[in-house]
Amino acid sequence: MGVWARLDDVCVRYGPKIVMQNLSLDIVEGAITCVIGLSGAGKSTILRLLNGLKKPDSGLVTVQGREISSMHERELIDLRRTIGFAFQFSALFDSLTIGENVALPLREHTKMSNAEIMKLVSETLDSVGLAHVEDRFPSELSGGMVKRAGFARAVVTAPQAVLYDEPTTGLDPIITHVLTDLIVKLRQRLNGTAVVVSHDLESIYMMADYIAMLFEGAIVAYGTVDEIRRSPNPIVQQFLQGSEVGPIPI
Numbered sequence: 001m002g003v004w005a006r007l008d009d010v011c012v013r014y015g016p017k018i019v020m021q022n023l024s025l026d027i028v029e030g031a032i033t034c035v036i037g038l039s040g041a042g043k044s045t046i047l048r049l050l051n052g053l054k055k056p057d058s059g060l061v062t063v064q065g066r067e068i069s070s071m072h073e074r075e076l077i078d079l080r081r082t083i084g085f086a087f088q089f090s091a092l093f094d095s096l097t098i099g100e101n102v103a104l105p106l107r108e109h110t111k112m113s114n115a116e117i118m119k120l121v122s123e124t125l126d127s128v129g130l131a132h133v134e135d136r137f138p139s140e141l142s143g144g145m146v147k148r149a150g151f152a153r154a155v156v157t158a159p160q161a162v163l164y165d166e167p168t169t170g171l172d173p174i175i176t177h178v179l180t181d182l183i184v185k186l187r188q189r190l191n192g193t194a195v196v197v198s199h200d201l202e203s204i205y206m207m208a209d210y211i212a213m214l215f216e217g218a219i220v221a222y223g224t225v226d227e228i229r230r231s232p233n234p235i236v237q238q239f240l241q242g243s244e245v246g247p248i249p250i
C-alpha cells in the first residue's frame with residue numbers, strides 16, 4: 001500500500017504554545033484515515049499541514065512524494081489543486097448560488113469553458129445527491145444539503161485527496177449516516193485518498209480504514225477500527241467510552 005502523505009517528526013507552535021511535538025504519521029494512499037482526539041488536540045492542524053496552509057516549525061511534510069514544508073507559495077497553490085478541502089462549516093459564499101460556489105475551483109484552476117463548467121458542476125451535484133439546486137442560494141438549503149454542496153465543491157476538480165474537517169458535526173444521526181456513506185462513495189469514485197477529522201465515533205467506525213488518535217499534539221494510537229477498539233491504551237479507551245481524558249502520563 002502506497003503512502004499519499006507523510007508527517008515526519010513534525011513540531012508546530014502557535015506563538016509560544018507547542019501544539020504538536022515530534023509527530024510522525026503516514027497517510028495511506030487510497031484509504032480513508034480518520035483523525036480523532038479531544039478538542040484542541042491538533043486535528044485541524046494536521047489538515048492544514050497536509051495542504052501547506054501551515055508550515056511546521058521543524059520536521060518534514062511530504063505529499064505525493066514531494067517535501068512541501070519548504071515549498072514556495074506558487075508551488076503550494078499547484079499542490080492544493082490536487083487536494084480538495086471540505087471545511088467544517090462548508091464555507092460557501094452566501095451571495096453566490098450553489099452552482100457558482102461549486103464552480104469556483106474550476107474557474108480558478110482550469111481553463112474550461114462556461115458550458116463545460118456548468119455541465120461538470122451539475123454532474124458533481126448529482127453525484128452528491130443534490131440534483132437541480134444550482135440556482136438556489138446556501139440560505140435556502142438545509143444544513144445537510146449545505147454540507148453536500150461543500151463536498152461537491154471539494155471534489156469537483158477530481159482531486160487525488162480530499163480533506164474533511166468535521167464533516168458531520170452538529171447534524172442529526174440520519175444525515176450523519178448519509179454524509180458518511182457519501183464520503184466513502186466519493187473516495188471510491190475518485191479512486192483517491194481521504195483524511196477525515198471527526199469526533200463522531202459512529203461515523204468513524206463506518207468509514208475508517210485507519211484511525212490516528214491524537215492526544216496533546218502526539219499520535220497515541222494508530223490502526224484499523226478493530227485495532228483501535230481493542231487498544232489497551234487507557235487514553236484511547238477513555239476517549240472511545242466518551243469520558244474526559246484526565247492527566248494520564250504518556
Ligand SMILES: Nc1ncnc2c1ncn2[C@@H]1O[C@H](COP(=O)(O)OP(=O)(O)OP(=O)(O)O)[C@@H](O)[C@H]1O
Pocket residue numbers: 014015017019037038039040041042043044045046
Ligand atoms: N491560529 C492559531 N493561533 C493560536 N493558537 C491556535 C491557532 N490555531 C490553533 N491553535 C491552537 O492549537 C491547538 C490545536 O488546534 P487544532 O484546531 O488543530 O485542534 P483540534 O484538535 O482540531 O480542535 P477542535 O476539535 O476544537 O477543532 C489548540 O489548542 C488551538 O487553540
